[in-house]
Amino acid sequence: MSQWPAAQLHSATVENELWRSWDDESPRTITAAQTVPPLVAGLAIPALEPATGEALAEATRAVGDLREHAARTTGVLGHLSAVLIRADAVASSQIEHLTTSSEALAVALADLRDDDPDRSPYPVATELVAANVTVALSAQRGTEDLTEDWFHRRHRSLLAAVPELERRHLGAWRDCAVWIGQTRQSADFEGPPWDQVPVLMDDLVRFAARSDVHPVVHAAIAHAQFETIHPYVDGNGRIGRLLIHRLLDARPATATAPVPVAHGLLHNPTGYVDGLSAYRNGDLDNWIAVFATAVTDGAHAAVRLVNRIDGIAGDYRQRVRTREGSAVSQILDGLLGTPAITAGEIQAAHKLTPGRASQILHQLADAGIVRLSDHRAGRARVWVAHEVIDAIDTINATIPRRLLDTSNPSGGGEIGSGDE
Structure with missing residues (x-):
């Protein structure tokens, strides 16, 4: 197993949010285990195990095949980015159990309403999935540097339609604890103390600026580090998957063929969560292998989607001269x-x-x-x-999803955020 520093578990005595004065078995305080990741900006990437290297090589080949395939598909080249990002953002939303009909989403994304622009005619779930697609397209097409403001602007856009989210938490690092589990005391994961988030995110931004890391490894580490930091009250999983696009698709000539990695993660969402846990335990090989496999699966799904859209485009020209x-x-x-x-x-x-x-x-x-x-x-x-x-929809249906256990709602949001 490659040597990578594990996250540290810090015990903290905190107030019990479930304390009841009339219940003798309800303690006033509890012990929380907070996960604090190491600083990674200056860490050398260790040599990976042969099996991990093979998974990386396969992911690299799959991404290369997708991009070559997209370059040959000249008839729909200008629309591939929108189609692939839309498919991936829908999958990313599904990981968080946010769903809407594809037709309702298409209408919402077209933003065709001609009445009050400040009043949405769509259900909240449709608004949130549409926001995920819109923000994902902006993130993938943008050329601005990855900064603290990059994260905050996308967070504001992504979660603006969440009615229960306090406005002070939009586009701002959290000022409270976040955890995944039914209660804080029994949480499967709790992020680091909120006052450490600014330093940890500054370190992550510097890691993301590096150019000496294999693109798949770069995106994998940055994503896992972000999910471990859990910098926001909600939305961390979706923002963290936007970060994947920002790093994986940052190389030249990739703007028209983004890799829908969330599709690959949906192949095995339990493996996704287990891989993040492995990363936090210092098992970089396990996590890189999970992530590389998701990249491969996503690239293969993208080729199928490109073929389908190309066929539709050609068929349109046959039907209407x-x-x-x-x-x-x-x-x-x-x-x-x-x-x-x-x-x-x-x-x-x-x-x-x-x-x-x-x-x-x-x-x-x-x-x-x-x-x-x-x-x-x-x-x-x-x-x-x-x-x-x-x-x-057809590409979504080809993924044999094993849904995540929904019996453990996050104390702070989603899968990996609560949005893991």
């Missing part, structure tokens, strides 16, 4: 990345008359490319490219 660059051609291309539209949006985007916009939509509907959705955007009717939506 149109000249390249025309409004109809541009609309067909746009549906691959944003499969929900309204007549008003088409009219505004392509400077068409209301009659021509309506005519195009009915032309696409007659060809079986779009259909009317039961969801509405304010007063406007929404049309959806159902085959694009179904393609992402």
